[in-house]
Amino acid sequence: MNFKLKNDTFLRALLRQPTEYTPLWMMRQAGRYLPEYCATRKRAGSFLNLCKSPDMATEVTLQPLDRFPLDAAILFSDILTVPDAMGLGLYFSEGEGPKFERTVRDEAAVKALHVPDIGKDLKYVTDAVSQIRKALDGRVPLIGFSGSPWTLACYMVEGGSSDDYAKVKTMAYSEPKLMHQILSKTADTVTQYLNAQIEAGAQAVMIFDSWGGALSHAAYHEFSLPYMQRIVDGLIKEKDGVKIPNIVFTKGGGLWIESIANIGCDAVGLDWTMDIGIARQKVGHKVALQGNIDPLILFASPDAIRAEVEKVLASYGYGSGHVFNLGHGISQHTNPEHAAALVQAVHELSRKYH
């Protein structure tokens, strides 16, 4: 990997080094709000085909960058590639979201979990990473990612999405040892998976703990956070003399920001519910912060978007260490022109804070 980065603002912000403006990218920036994404998705035939084709994954990863001057690209993939590679048989049923052919609800199922050979079972992901990195040609850094062990375990135990996480929480409360076995196996796989993405060219990695926020304070600190810490401990931190920063994002995790910032990560992702200035006061001496405008602001007018961007920037305040982002994935019903207004507002309005 010898591509020189033309724009490394994102990486510098994650490392709390000075930048000229606040860099930004948008969670789920390659997504259904873009007609060009929908066209590729249609051509792919299915979401899973799209994830499993490095060519098409590369194509959609670059689409938002061709529209907007974003400061980072993120690998197009799905967090459920990991449980799929662990042998659970991922499929998508129309209108019902992701499903697994097999669930993990007893000791036999835990024992039967396949320990993936990343270079083989998830080669389509590392191939996509290499190919995207090459296609980016140094325009912006490429982010790799994985789901957190707890979040993946939610799907593995429930067998799909859930409103109340009844099955996985019942396991956590009733059979904590079994729960820890699942989380432990998953954490080891995720560590290898993220390191394989780094080896393939990812210049930063992010752990998405989408469902950690459904846990109680005590359960979060028992079942989610320690496994993210184990992953962070095991991550490659530098490659070819360049630092590889990592970001940990628990949706609904604002209450636990102090503990999250203590696991050794470089940056903490914030959803839109926490004031980013308060978050900075609590942990800004330790980590960078990524976030956190309400994605629904993009349904309002460009003027309203601009006003809200200013609020988030002003709340964070002066200096580096802030990567602007939405507090959650961009809605499929977003007008792309409003996303453009957001990007422009962040780039313009943030200069005065640097």
Add this chain to the structure above:
Amino acid sequence: MNFKLKNDTFLRALLRQPTEYTPLWMMRQAGRYLPEYCATRKRAGSFLNLCKSPDMATEVTLQPLDRFPLDAAILFSDILTVPDAMGLGLYFSEGEGPKFERTVRDEAAVKALHVPDIGKDLKYVTDAVSQIRKALDGRVPLIGFSGSPWTLACYMVEGGSSDDYAKVKTMAYSEPKLMHQILSKTADTVTQYLNAQIEAGAQAVMIFDSWGGALSHAAYHEFSLPYMQRIVDGLIKEKDGVKIPNIVFTKGGGLWIESIANIGCDAVGLDWTMDIGIARQKVGHKVALQGNIDPLILFASPDAIRAEVEKVLASYGYGSGHVFNLGHGISQHTNPEHAAALVQAVHELSRKYH
């Protein structure tokens, strides 16, 4: 109202006065997990009929008290009685939850909102309150309740439940004035509604802000909290020489607990995500706390339930000011025997903290 209370532990805890043990009730304690509730609900023909019949509302309100030695009863009703009385036409479509015939999305619709005559339009609620209070015969105090203006506005603008609150948030961000008009009208109605419940016999009242937690920090402090403050300001605080405490509960509001405790309320409800000991450190000198065990713990064994009860009690620590509750409504799939185990555990294990 001259019924002497045989058990006023709940009221004393809300006022942070000494008690012998930690009182408890369970959100949605009269609900589908009880076969006797399902029988009455079936006889009623529909959920709305059940809410609108003071006889049957009284019957189901008392059912959980006949099973478990709970320390409070809560009026059986629905938060959507208020928008219904404001002229929106509430109905329930099977499997889709509550719906409104009319939504409130423009100035004309706001102007057309009916200002209810509580004594007439919501007489079925105040009649139920009187009748329940009489039927309770002083066993335990009766809690009246309402949805918060923001939460009610979510339904009024969306026309039903919503995953992302796209319409109401778009209004809040794009047409804040219109949003404030809806919230203002609703807050005035809620104040009168709760006061009418107090006049009819409610001995404490609770405001359920179920969807405040979907807002950003700034939006919560603009669109939800000030209207709950306005209601608290306007509530009857004492009747016949007896204090009428009030409880404010924003689900997902842990991050904002300091501001919530500052609006003049007597108690703050907590969902299960916040450690109640941390909450007490932050605000326990100002308010009582109600909560906050994960309702999903009731899917685990009685031993696991007992261990988790001890955790919550120990986290709150010594002294009064704690009303034990679930962090959210009890699931319809709960085994009633597990609810009994919870009640027993709280009563037994809490004595050492008083």
